[in-house]
């Protein structure tokens with residue numbers, strides 16, 4: 001479903017991702033770990049088509065997404081892939097209802113289908129009754145859940161979650177993990193999740209990858225990440241100062 005081969009992304013001579021390769025099937029979830037600034041968001045954005053200047057190949061359903069970087073094709077591609085922004089990414093001037101309805105309207109859906117789908121998505125993230133609120137009236141955690149509702153309302157095949165539980169209390173984080181698991185089993189989505197949340201990762205992912213200095217220094221099963229002998233993984237999990245990962 002998602003296939004990335006030798007992906008290299010640079011900004012002004014700074015190599016952010018260096019020959020990154022990964023593979024995710026339908027119904028599978030990969031968690032992406034890495035220090036702040038290690039390129040997790042850049043990786044997700046490249047797969048979402050939001051960063052188009054890269055070397056290597058990104059294929060979705062066997063199609064090289066470079067072919068889809070023209071406007072007409074992107075319209076279809078766009079809505080197969082949902083991107084849940086790290087910072088919510090909501091439109092400040094639109095209420096919750098309109099924020100969630102936005103991708104449906106862009107897709108050309110009209111009429112009763114819109115309120116039905118919006119309400120259903122908001123219910124799944126525990127936000128029924130918040131339709132008329134503006135983003136500025138919501139807590140950070142609620143904004144994140146609106147972002148999640150907006151992503152799931154278009155029934156995507158692929159969901160890229162950028163730090164979906166950051167800033168949420170442990171109980172809410174756990175409930176977001178439940179929603180992510182429900183989406184996965186219901187829609188057979190291929191998902192990628194950039195996170196620092198080790199507990200949530202164990203709960204929702206089968207595959208794990210660790211980025212460091214642009215490279216994937218671990219790629220394998222979540223079980224091996226937590227129980228294997230990869231020195232980078234061990235240092236990351238145990239949050240040790242000593243090891244191959246520099247602190248700064």
Ligand SMILES: Nc1ncnc2c1ncn2[C@@H]1O[C@H](COP(=O)(O)OP(=O)(O)OP(=O)(O)O)[C@@H](O)[C@H]1O
Nearest residue numbers: 011016034035036037038039040041042043086194
């Ligand atoms: N559009 C851009 N232009 C220039 N540099 C960028 C751009 N986007 C990201 N970067 C740089 O790429 C590096 C990786 O950033 P990225 O946001 O992917 O990190 P991250 O792993 O998601 O970090 P965090 O855990 O804090 O979310 C950073 O050094 C960042 O400054």
Ligand SMILES: [Mg+2]
Nearest residue numbers: 040041086194
């Ligand atoms: Mg990030």
